[in-house]
Amino acid sequence: MDVRYEAFCFADPLFFDEPRETPGAAGDLAAGLPRPGPEWTVEHRGIWRSLRPTGQEIPAQGWKIHVSAGLDNAAGVLARVHQYCVKRRVAYKHLRSRAILISRNSKYAPREGSGKLVTIYPESEDALGRILHDLSAELEGEHGAYILSDLRYREGPLYVRYGGFAEQWTEHAGTRVLAIRHPDGTLVPDRREPSFYTPDWVPIPPCLSDSLAARKNGAGFPYRVTGSLHFSNGGGVYLAERGADRKTVVLKEARPHAGLDRDGADAVTRLNHEREVLERLADVPGIPRVYEQFTVWEHHYLAMEHLPGIALSSWLARHYPLTSGSRAEGDLAAYRERALAVLAQVERVLADIHRHGIVFGDLHGKNILVDERDRVSLIDFELAVDADSGDRPGLGAPGFRAPADRHGFEIDEHALAALRLWLFLPLVMLLELAPSKLRGIADFAQQRFDLPDGYADRVVSVLAPRTNPPAATHTALDEPRPDWSLVRKQIAEGILASATPDRLDRLFPGDIEQFRSGGAGFGVGAAGVLHSLHVAGAGRYPEYEQWLLAAVRRQPPSRPGFFDGSHGIAYVLEEFGYAAEADELLAASQSLADQTTDHGLESGLAGIGLTRLHFATSRGDNEFGRQALDIALRLATAFETAEPPGRFARAGLLSGWSGPALLFLRLYEHTGEPSWLTLADRVLARDLEECAPASDGSLQVRDGTLRTLPYAAIGSAGILLVAEQVARRLPESTVAQSLPGLRAACRGEFVIHPGLLYGRCGLAAALSFADEPDREAIDLHLSRLSWHGVPYHGGLAFPGNQLLRLSTDVSTGSAGVLRTLAALLDRAELLPFLGSAPSPHTSGR
Numbered sequence: 101m102d103v104r105y106e107a108f109c110f111a112d113p114l115f116f117d118e119p120r121e122t123p124g125a126a127g128d129l130a131a132g133l134p135r136p137g138p139e140w141t142v143e144h145r146g147i148w149r150s151l152r153p154t155g156q157e158i159p160a161q162g163w164k165i166h167v168s169a170g171l172d173n174a175a176g177v178l179a180r181v182h183q184y185c186v187k188r189r190v191a192y193k194h195l196r197s198r199a200i201l202i203s204r205n206s207k208y209a210p211r212e213g214s215g216k217l218v219t220i221y222p223e224s225e226d227a228l229g230r231i232l233h234d235l236s237a238e239l240e241g242e243h244g245a246y247i248l249s250d251l252r253y254r255e256g257p258l259y260v261r262y263g264g265f266a267e268q269w270t271e272h273a274g275t276r277v278l279a280i281r282h283p284d285g286t287l288v289p290d291r292r293e294p295s296f297y298t299p300d301w302v303p304i305p306p307c308l309s310d311s312l313a314a315r316k317n318g319a320g321f322p323y324r325v326t327g328s329l330h331f332s333n334g335g336g337v338y339l340a341e342r343g344a345d346r347k348t349v350v351l352k353e354a355r356p357h358a359g360l361d362r363d364g365a366d367a368v369t370r371l372n373h374e375r376e377v378l379e380r381l382a383d384v385p386g387i388p389r390v391y392e393q394f395t396v397w398e399h400h401y402l403a404m405e406h407l408p409g410i411a412l413s414s415w416l417a418r419h420y421p422l423t424s425g426s427r428a429e430g431d432l433a434a435y436r437e438r439a440l441a442v443l444a445q446v447e448r449v450l451a452d453i454h455r456h457g458i459v460f461g462d463l464h465g466k467n468i469l470v471d472e473r474d475r476v477s478l479i480d481f482e483l484a485v486d487a488d489s490g491d492r493p494g495l496g497a498p499g500f501r502a503p504a505d506r507h508g509f510e511i512d513e514h515a516l517a518a519l520r521l522w523l524f525l526p527l528v529m530l531l532e533l534a535p536s537k538l539r540g541i542a543d544f545a546q547q548r549f550d551l552p553d554g555y556a557d558r559v560v561s562v563l564a565p566r567t568n569p570p571a572a573t574h575t576a577l578d579e580p581r582p583d584w585s586l587v588r589k590q591i592a593e594g595i596l597a598s599a600t601p602d603r604l605d606r607l608f609p610g611d612i613e614q615f616r617s618g619g620a621g622f623g624v625g626a627a628g629v630l631h632s633l634h635v636a637g638a639g640r641y642p643e644y645e646q647w648l649l650a651a652v653r654r655q656p657p658s659r660p661g662f663f664d665g666s667h668g669i670a671y672v673l674e675e676f677g678y679a680a681e682a683d684e685l686l687a688a689s690q691s692l693a694d695q696t697t698d699h700g701l702e703s704g705l706a707g708i709g710l711t712r713l714h715f716a717t718s719r720g721d722n723e724f725g726r727q728a729l730d731i732a733l734r735l736a737t738a739f740e741t742a743e744p745p746g747r748f749a750r751a752g753l754l755s756g757w758s759g760p761a762l763l764f765l766r767l768y769e770h771t772g773e774p775s776w777l778t779l780a781d782r783v784l785a786r787d788l789e790e791c792a793p794a795s796d797g798s799l800q801v802r803d804g805t806l807r808t809l810p811y812a813a814i815g816s817a818g819i820l821l822v823a824e825q826v827a828r829r830l831p832e833s834t835v836a837q838s839l840p841g842l843r844a845a846c847r848g849e850f851v852i853h854p855g856l857l858y859g860r861c862g863l864a865a866a867l868s869f870a871d872e873p874d875r876e877a878i879d880l881h882l883s884r885l886s887w888h889g890v891p892y893h894g895g896l897a898f899p900g901n902q903l904l905r906l907s908t909d910v911s912t913g914s915a916g917v918l919r920t921l922a923a924l925l926d927r928a929e930l931l932p933f934l935g936s937a938p939s940p941h942t943s944g945r
Contacts, residue, residue, distance in 0.1 A: 103208035103332065105902045106498070108612045110203050114533070114892075115598070115609035116905045118147055119199045127198040129178055136186045145193075146605070146615075147200045151182075152191035158221050160266045161280045161290075163228045163305065167218035167235070168244025168257040170357045171364050174201055174217055177257065180238050181218050190231065192220040205245055207359040207367070207495060209333045211294040214358055215245035221265050229307035232258055245358035245366075246398060248294035253311050260311075262302050264290045269658045271696055321396055323351060323403070334359020334367030335399065339406065342391075349391060354400040361494030368400050370482035375402055377484045381456055386449045386477040407477040412442070413465035416523060417807055422548070424796040425847030425877075436549045438474060439523045445476035447516065453478075454509055459485050463515035464497040465522065485511075498904055499528035505566055517562035524549050526852060527887060529903040531563065534890045536570035538563055540578075541887065575896055577886040584925055587896065591918045592638035594895030595629060595908045599644065604654065607647050610909030611900050617659060620651040622668025622932075623702065623857075628910035631672045635929065636922040645676055652685060660692035661700075662707025662932075663754065663911070667693075671711050671932055674718065686711075699738055700750075701759025702813075705731050709763045710933045713770065725770075732767055732776070735760045739783055749803035751790035752811065753818030754857065757783040761822050762933055768829075780826050784835045787819050791841075799841030812862030813911070816845035821934060824869040843867060847877040854888040854898045855907070856916025856931075861885075865920050865930050868937040878924065885917070 111117040130149055136142065143150045152158060169177040178194055185192045195201050195217055205214055222228040232253050242257045250259030263280060270279035270287035279287040283301055291297050296315070298304065304312055323340040326348075330337040335353035342349055352371060359367035371393075378390045388405040395401070410418075417423075419438070421431040446468060453460050461483035469477040483493035487508045493501070499522065502514035522528045524545035531538055542556035542563075576586045598609055606619025607626035614624050622628040626648045634640055652669060659665030666689035673682040698704030709731035716725035739760065750756050764780035767773070791799045792808060800808035801815045809815035820842040827836035846863040853859030864881035867874050890897050890906065898914045900907025907913025910931075922928035927936045 150193040165220040409469035409471035412468040422850035461493040464500040590896035597893035623663035632915035661703035702754035706759030751787035752814040798844035813857035817866035861920035
């Protein structure tokens, strides 16, 4: 579970979104503020409302002041800050609504942005000191979440850090990031991390010297932290040694006024509650014992017993047999018996908890530990409630949290039933979005794992909604032999039904990356969706093309990449006949392209070079060809000095060296120069260095120490898409020898996501690029798309990453599925520059 996605689920029940609309005067934080007058410029920028004196030039960077507040005092704090800033003509911005404030302070919101209600932009260091002095007196006694990225001023809700005022961008670690300017004139990353940092050339102003000294001279910590287990906006969980006897313990940290749940309770409230619950359960085996609770530097800590084992979610990833391409029936039977034994232990521990009159309230795969002998423990009791209190947990894990009509022990019974299903088909997160999927998923799990009679019925009887049961949602994908032309028509209809041309930030809903890179791009934005509809034969939509043109003019892309920036948009504009607009976009992003050092296809030089080479070919323009050649030479030089593989994966089509290999391969085809083909083979071998063999003979990309990845964006499928084409020309190469292992990685029966770049469609498409495609495996992938297909406004839609909301984009959603079907069934190009599979896949048409 990527916890970032939870924060984008508050605003809309179907699509990822930011909480933008102000829910009436009661939720509008500006509703009670007096108007600043005509000499002020007021703008709404996403979640912020910005105010600045008209005509006043704000510095590009400097010391900024952040003001923190809680839910209970936010309106009052904002009113006093507003009055102060307007009176003294100081530019500032504030969050627009109470809903946004809750979202940004929720448990799984980004920690670096937590606590910030207001940002003030002093004109100078003198102004900084004056504003801090004045407002600290004005806001004395007010509270708010500690802003981790900043230095606190005195004891109140004021915090400071050095950073950018105006938007400036540069590249860091392959990503476009906000920047500040070094004294030598270069742009460097404006570090926005959950810890205070000052650039080495920036001296601390005298007005902050006492605050810095107080931070350095904070109280000593009674434990030696040896590792981190988990972070959230509410605090962290750490392994530590107790100073007295060096005993290993687990420390749970809670930050005041941060990590809010749906009821507004903060992390400290939940930590105090967890200690009380654990003390009541002290005699229950499989529950951690409490050692002590203490406070250091306003943060609260609970020291607990360290229980052995790994999270059940990690146990599942390690042992689940349907991710293997072998699918041996003996493996399924062995897994079934182990999983049922684990479930029986969970049920026994839960029964002991219930005998104490307590509802656990947060049963899911990360809160269950399994040791080397498959013995079970339960952890994380912060959401537990008394069974007879009528209370319900204020948070919960998607797919496991009980609906509002469940109370008392029913809350745990619901989560246990979800666990019974999840261990055999880990798709329960999808059921909150599409509850009608329950029956089919449960029946499949029972049949595929030969579970005891009545297993699926038992699960369904608990998980099925009691009120407003969902109507049956049989789709064209559920037919034994789907009519693929009808499926594709319904996908296109679903995409078009989701369009929001009245919004300025996005046209089609997609992944949360839209809110970072913008809603116009190829990977998660309008350009990719419109292009996908076109290549799949679903037509052109001039009114939406005009939306795209207007969006680019209104807010030019801040990145030059293909999937996340200007080059992908320019490619689509060129394809649609907007040559002048494409040229204008490329010219405007030339300086960004010149600064780029990332080698990848998503954001970097590979995508930029392939776009320029495409323009050279389509237009017969030698200048674009020269630019592509220059970029390829830059990549070749970068490869010779590239760092060795790191701990976390980048290998694959988007971020790995497979992207540059594709550029080198296309240059070989364009020029006939053999050295480009040789180089393509060499850089692909670099991606293969990040792969590891699995027990089923597959070759998958390592990501950390516990998991491997088979996907197209990052993983085996992405390497395979290019390796098949290189090996066809160099059949004796190292890359050619890797093909069986890479293909095996794409045959797993279970894939959690349906999409093209991070899911099942990418695996199916990669298999189709072989000279003799694995028809059985491709057909299996196509048949399993029915797990994820969701009816939407008469069409068909698919969930994006994390299965929490629907997505229409190329990278994670319906547009990528549509492209895959067009590639498999009609030999359409899967993605720009990849070419087509050698032969069409016609089985099941």
